[in-house]
Structure formats: C-alpha cells, structure tokens
Amino acid sequence: MIAHPESTAPLYQTLAAAVQGLIEQGSLRPGHRVPSVRRMALPRKVSIATVIQAYTTLEDRGYLEARPQSGYYVRPRLPGDTPEPRMARAMAKPSYVGVSDLTAEMIARANDPKSVALGAACPDPSLFPTQKLARLLGAAARGESLSLGRYAMNATYAPLAREISRRYLQAGTEISHDELLITIGCTEALNLSLRATTKPGDTVAIESPTYFGFLETTQALTLRAIEIPTDPRARISIEALRTALAQHDIKAVLVMPNFQNPIGSSMPDAKKQELYDLLCEHDIPAIEDDIYGELHFGDRRPSNLKSFDRDGRVLLCSSFGKTLAPGLRVGWIAPGRYFERVRRLKYTNTLGTPVVLQKTISDFLREGGYDHHLRSIRRAYQNQLQLTAQSVLRHFPAGTRISRPQGGFILWLELPASIDALRLHTEAAAHHITVAPGPLFSIKARYRNCLRLNCGLPWSDTLSQALQTLGTLAQQQLPT
Numbered sequence: 001m002i003a004h005p006e007s008t009a010p011l012y013q014t015l016a017a018a019v020q021g022l023i024e025q026g027s028l029r030p031g032h033r034v035p036s037v038r039r040m041a042l043p044r045k046v047s048i049a050t051v052i053q054a055y056t057t058l059e060d061r062g063y064l065e066a067r068p069q070s071g072y073y074v075r076p077r078l079p080g081d082t083p084e085p086r087m088a089r090a091m092a093k094p095s096y097v098g099v100s101d102l103t104a105e106m107i108a109r110a111n112d113p114k115s116v117a118l119g120a121a122c123p124d125p126s127l128f129p130t131q132k133l134a135r136l137l138g139a140a141a142r143g144e145s146l147s148l149g150r151y152a153m154n155a156t157y158a159p160l161a162r163e164i165s166r167r168y169l170q171a172g173t174e175i176s177h178d179e180l181l182i183t184i185g186c187t188e189a190l191n192l193s194l195r196a197t198t199k200p201g202d203t204v205a206i207e208s209p210t211y212f213g214f215l216e217t218t219q220a221l222t223l224r225a226i227e228i229p230t231d232p233r234a235r236i237s238i239e240a241l242r243t244a245l246a247q248h249d250i251k252a253v254l255v256m257p258n259f260q261n262p263i264g265s266s267m268p269d270a271k272k273q274e275l276y277d278l279l280c281e282h283d284i285p286a287i288e289d290d291i292y293g294e295l296h297f298g299d300r301r302p303s304n305l306k307s308f309d310r311d312g313r314v315l316l317c318s319s320f321g322k323t324l325a326p327g328l329r330v331g332w333i334a335p336g337r338y339f340e341r342v343r344r345l346k347y348t349n350t351l352g353t354p355v356v357l358q359k360t361i362s363d364f365l366r367e368g369g370y371d372h373h374l375r376s377i378r379r380a381y382q383n384q385l386q387l388t389a390q391s392v393l394r395h396f397p398a399g400t401r402i403s404r405p406q407g408g409f410i411l412w413l414e415l416p417a418s419i420d421a422l423r424l425h426t427e428a429a430a431h432h433i434t435v436a437p438g439p440l441f442s443i444k445a446r447y448r449n450c451l452r453l454n455c456g457l458p459w460s461d462t463l464s465q466a467l468q469t470l471g472t473l474a475q476q477q478l479p480t
C-alpha cells in the first residue's frame with residue numbers, strides 16, 4: 001500500500017485508492033479496524049491531514065465508518081447493483097395451514113454442535129452476556145427463594161414491566177407498565193394474541209413470506225390464513241390487503257412491521273399509518289411481532305405500529321429472545337383492549353411466568369449495560385450479515401438476489417428459478433449444514449427457489465467453508 005512516486009493524483013487519493021483496493025480484495029474485511037491515522041502516516045511519511053482526508057473520502061464512498069473514540073472501520077457493504085428478492089403474487093383465497101415436518105427437523109438441528117446452523121434464527125450463545133445472566137439468575141433465586149415454592153399467579157413482575165415500558169417510551173410508544181403481561185417468550189405472546197382475537201376456523205391475514213412459527217401456531221389453532229404479498233422494499237401490499245379484507249371475513253392481521261422475518265426490512269411510518277387506518281376501516285385488530293425491533297443498524301429504533309394505535313386494537317408482542325437471553329424464555333405482550341381476555345388465556349396456558357426469570361432480566365436492565373450490549377450485538381449482526389452476503393455473492397450462482405436487512409440477523413435469498421431449495425436443504429444436510437428452504441415460509445410451499453440464512457453465528461473458517469459448499473451445491477443444480 002505505497003503511493004506510487006510517479007502518480008500525479010493528490011496523495012490522499014492515492015492512499016484512499018490503495019485502502020479501497022485492500023477492502024475490495026478482502027484483505028481488509030467488514031468490521032475490521034483500519035490502521036490508526038498516526039500508524040498510517042508515520043511509515044509513509046505523509047501528514048496526518050492527508051490520511052484523514054483519505055479516510056474521510058472512503059467514508060463518503062461508503063467503504064469506511066468512523067466510530068467515536070475508536071477509529072475507522074471497514075463498513076459492511078454489498079455492491080449497489082445486487083438485486084433484491086421479488087414479491088410473490090397475491091393468494092386467491094384463505095386456506096388451512098399444513099406445516100412441513102422440515103420445520104421441526106431444522107429447529108432440532110439448531111443446537112446440534114456437529115451442524116453449521118444456518119437454518120433456525122438462533123444467534124450464537126457467545127453473543128450474549130451469559131456469565132452475567134448466570135450470576136444474576138443465582139442472586140434472583142436466592143433473593144426470591146420463596147417464589148420457587150409458590151405458583152407465579154401474577155403474570156407480571158412489576159419492575160420488569162416498568163423497564164419495558166420505559167424503553168418503549170424512549171422509542172416513542174406509550175405503554176404503561178400495567179398494560180403489559182409477561183409471557184413465556186414471544187411465542188406465547190403470539191399464541192395468546194391469536195386465541196384472543198379468533199376462534200377455530202377463522203381467517204387471519206399474514207405477510208408472504210412469513211415466519212414459519214406463525215404458520216405452526218395458525219395450524220395448531222385450526223385457523224385459516226391468507227397470504228398478502230410483501231415486498232422487501234415496499235413491504236406489505238396495502239392494496240392486496242384491502243382487496244382481501246373486502247372479499248374475506250378476516251379476523252386479524254399478523255404483521256412484523258420491523259425487520260420482518262425473513263425479508264429483514266421495516267415498514268416506513270407512512271405505511272404503518274396506512275395499515276392502521278385500514279384496520280380501523282374494517283374494525284379488526286393487528287398482532288404486531290416486534291421481536292427484532294431493537295436490532296436496528298440505523299441510528300434510530302423504528303417506530304411500532306402500536307404507537308399509531310388510538311383504540312387498543314394492536315396487540316404488541318416481543319421478547320428478549322433475540323437480544324439478550326433466548327434460554328430464559330421471557331417475552332411480553334401489550335394486548336390493548338384485549339387485556340382481560342389475554343390475561344385469562346395466559347392463566348389457562350401456563351398460569352404465570354417464573355418470577356426468578358423475570359427478575360433476572362429486570363436486574364440486568366436495571367444494572368445498566370443493556371444499551372451497551374445492544375450496540376455491540378447490532379454491530380456483530382450487521383457485520384455477520386454483510387460477510388454472509390458477500391460470500392453468497394462470491395459463491396452462489398449468478399443472478400442470486402440478496403435481501404438488504406436494515407436490522408436483525410437474517411438473510412433472504414432468491415436463487416435462479418431452476419434451483420430447488422428443498423433439494424439444496426437435503427444435500428446440505430449431508431454436509432452437516434442446515435438451511436431454511438423458502439417453502440417453509442408460505443402456506444402454499446411457495447418460494448421454492450428461496451433460502452433463509454441465519455447470520456447469528458460469528459464469522460469463522462467453518463462458516464465460510466459451509467457457505468462455499470452451499471454455493472457449490474446450488475451451482476450443481478443449474479442446467480448444463
């Protein structure tokens with residue numbers, strides 16, 4: 001990386017071009033810190049101002065980012081012309097849901113140490129402060145030992161509900177602590193929401209593609225679902241939803257407005273308002289899954305659909321499963337006008353949520369450090385997503401479309417039409433690699449040539465090799 005003595009370009013430009021070259025060749029990888037300004041300047045006998053000008057030029061071009069008091073880092077990026085996956089067509093009529101056995105198989109493999117778990121959306125435990133949580137869990141068990149000998153009749157440990165309420169307030173959503181119920185993960189919150197707003201045989205509208213857990217719950221509750229096309233950029237088609245609402249007796253809409261699983265994008269505020277207005281027009285509730293809401297890569301947490309709610313028709317569900325402690329199974333629901341119904345259903349479902357688990361999370365939040373932890377996992381997720389996307393670009397067949405998540409840790413791929421993701425899943429399993437094939441994200445097994453990749457795993461040679469293997473398996477399916 002030496003400025004060519006005969007170059008006529010200004011020195012800072014030569015330096016910027018050299019660093020850019022190293023980034024493009026992969027010698028300096030996304031998330032890596034580039035040498036400090038001083039360490040760059042001294043051996044090259046250039047001024048500090050020249051290095052700063054080179055680095056800021058690369059910042060403007062999107063190659064570097066400055067982090068306060070830390071230095072310059074390689075910014076994760078994909079070439080601007082990488083196409084994004086496309087939207088599916090609208091579904092004609094609601095249908096009962098039949099979930100593939102593959103879902104259970106994939107989830108079972110998530111914790112298999114012999115498998116590279118690119119299937120289930122499970123972050124690596126090393127990303128979470130498990131030691132500190134273990135200490136707090138022990139202290140909570142000692143401090144609340146009597147609670148171990150009692151039923152947790154009250155679903156909500158008030159100090160935890162206050163912390164959650166305070167965090168929503170900061171994000172622009174007013175939910176008082178006594179409007180919240182603590183659940184066993186977001187899974188229970190979603191289950192209670194569906195049971196509170198529907199009865200067996202009813203129809204709910206879901207995004208397409210959607211989180212397969214919604215399909216599992218919909219099936220378990222004998223509900224019918226209608227898929228509403230959801231574009232990675234424009235998000236749920238309000239037009240298609242309007243048509244579906246006019247044609248069918250839809251009882252609730254199940255949405256992930258922020259960092260949707262699997263497509264990763266968020267609805268702009270105007271879309272959330274439009275959606276809310278449509279719900280009011282048809283007088284139906286929305287179940288909002290906000291489990292990825294805190295995992296934003298931009299400066300601001302995106303708003304909640306709930307913040308537009310004027311009459312309690314939005315049931316907001318979330319958990320600490322993707323941010324702090326999936327194993328503690330602590331989630332929550334702000335059920336709005338359905339509060340009493342959900343409270344009773346919670347009672348019949350699991351009676352209560354263990355106090356010791358709630359207190360552990362509450363103490364973690366109260367002790368401070370949660371925001372710091374969130375900043376660090378957001379950076380880790382973003383970096384892992386970017387590295388995965390770049391690897392896909394390098395190894396997968398030409399024409400593969402890649403989502404551009406603005407938060408979370410999930411990548412959605414649309415492969416060339418001839419590729420069968422179910423076959424890819426089977427072939428990858430023989431190499432101890434799990435992936436989530438597209439048909440799992442649809443009632444009608446659509447998205448046959450799509451794949452969801454879990455990017456919650458820290459980058460490693462094993463991971464890099466697994467992606468290369470997947471790419472080769474996909475290439476082998478191309479017509480010769």
Ligand SMILES: Cc1ncc(COP(=O)(O)O)c(C=O)c1O
Pocket residue numbers: 121184185186187188211213256261289291318319320321326330331
């Ligand atoms: C969109 C979405 N909602 C809910 C869940 C389940 O959350 P929890 O682990 O808190 O039950 C997941 C887990 O993958 C998810 O992706």
